[in-house]
Amino acid sequence: MPPANQLEVWISTESKNPGPDSYGHKYILKDGYLNVTIPISKGNYDGVYVGVYAPKLSDNYLNDYYFEIGASSKGFVHQTPIENGLFFDDTDNNNALLRTFSTSIEQPLYYTYFVESTRVNGISMSSCAYKENGWSTNVTYTRSEKYGKYQTSIFLNNLKNGTKYSALVTEESTDGIKTFTPVNFQTQSQSNCVIIKNLEFCDGVFYSVPKTVSKNTEAELAIGYDNLAKSYFNNFTLTIDQYPCNDTESKYSLIRNCNDCKEAYKNWICAITIPRCASEDSNNGKLRDRPRIKISDQSMNINQPYMELAPCVDLCYNLTRSCPASFGFRCPDSKIISTYGDAGSCNSLGMDVSFKSNAAIRIRSSSQWIILIIIFEFIILIMGI
Missing domain, CATH: 2.60.40.10 (Immunoglobulins)
Structure with a gap:
């Protein structure tokens, strides 16, 4: 391809052939784009004339230029590109x-x-x-x-x-x-991760996940990860369903209820059970070669290294705020090895973390997570799972 020299646009309300050898105002495209507003005063004129000229290139170059022109008295036909859209x-x-x-x-x-x-x-x-x-x-x-x-x-x-x-x-x-x-x-150069979508339970998951021992296709991974998260959630519901959620005298919060607790737990368990891959050159990723939690289904074990984008610490904060204190949920401290991520550099599944909470900022250098072993052991012990 030739160098990306920009086209010249000449515009005039007087000359019918505006250009370098005639009358008109010259405009040069920037990165292949131009928007111009032409003030037209009332009076006698034939119209607005536009001339488009290609830059001078090597005599050996022969090819075509393509361009589109839109004109309107009501507004831009090709509107200024939307930043951050x-x-x-x-x-x-x-x-x-x-x-x-x-x-x-x-x-x-x-x-x-x-x-x-x-x-x-x-x-x-x-x-x-x-x-x-x-x-x-x-x-x-x-x-x-x-x-x-x-x-x-x-x-x-x-x-x-x-x-x-x-x-x-x-x-x-x-x-x-x-x-x-x-x-x-x-795109990634390695094939150790694949984007999955359309999960039935963890419906907020639409990102790349690490491949497992025997599941490599998008469909297999989506079903496998979804079933895994759902099994943990089903165990949890057996516990919370025993809580007097509808008893006004035993209400644990004025602003949260058991449905909020279930939703918070669902987002949290989906995020930690279904790890999100980070790009190979990401500064926010951490190299891993195994799941964060113990998995009984051996086909879902991860058997190759991948870069992980950690779950957002706000998922844990939301869980502790939304569920009864008697459940014993607690968020990380500096003694836990595995880490969460902070807003803007983490997996925010199911949450709006466009802002950074004060708590997240306070522990940014050592924000870490816990699998809530206490509640899991409680479920396993009581339910015999």
Whole structure:
């Protein structure tokens, strides 16, 4: 490909052939994109004329330029790219997960284009570059609502392993075309983790997990991990169902109830039972080669090293706040070896950890977790499991 020299755009309300040899105002695209507002005063004029000129390249280069022009008296047809509207979430060696948020109840009409990053060097803001050089197939959209925000998960599959990509997402509506600032990501070079989704019980899980001894496909891992977490949760419900949840005189909290406790425990147990892989070059990951908890199903044992993104410590804090104190749940102290992660660098399954709690900040350097051995032993002893 030639160097990504930018196209020139000449605009005039007087000359019908605006350009370097004629009258007009010159504008130069930046990263393959340009938005211009032209003030038009009342009076006699024939219209607005636009000239597009390619930069001078080597005489040996022969190829085509592609561009789109949108004009309107009501607003930008191609609106200024939305900053912080598209987020890269996760990847394995063949798939990637992006997310975008909106306040609209209606599902927006999204189009996703992804391309190897080298093919859009210097023109990363150009939708034409993605449409002409990239792919828009092998894309799945999943809509969900969380904390009053509507989230769309964008799943890209059949990617090359260990490859750098750029992805562009556009949103089309009657108001025009909105473009999100592109995101860059790299697929993993190793195949020890895979993104799983559509879990029946741990329905908040949509991320890459380590492969196990005998389960390697996405479907096998999703079922195996989901059943494992559900078995722990079922044991816990046998305990909490014996608690007088509906007895107003025995109410343990004015703002929390047993349903809150179950939800908090579900999020916590799913996060610690289903480990989340971190990217190979992540500063937030920790190298592991085994599960954090004892697993009776040998087929679910992890038998190869992987980088783990630890569960958020807020999952533990929420559990202790939501359940009866008599259950004995407690959060980590400096004597526990295994660690949680802090907001922004952890697995926040089922929780909004966009802020850092004071407690999390206080123990940031030594925040650690506990598997709540006391309650598990209590369940095993009482229930005979």
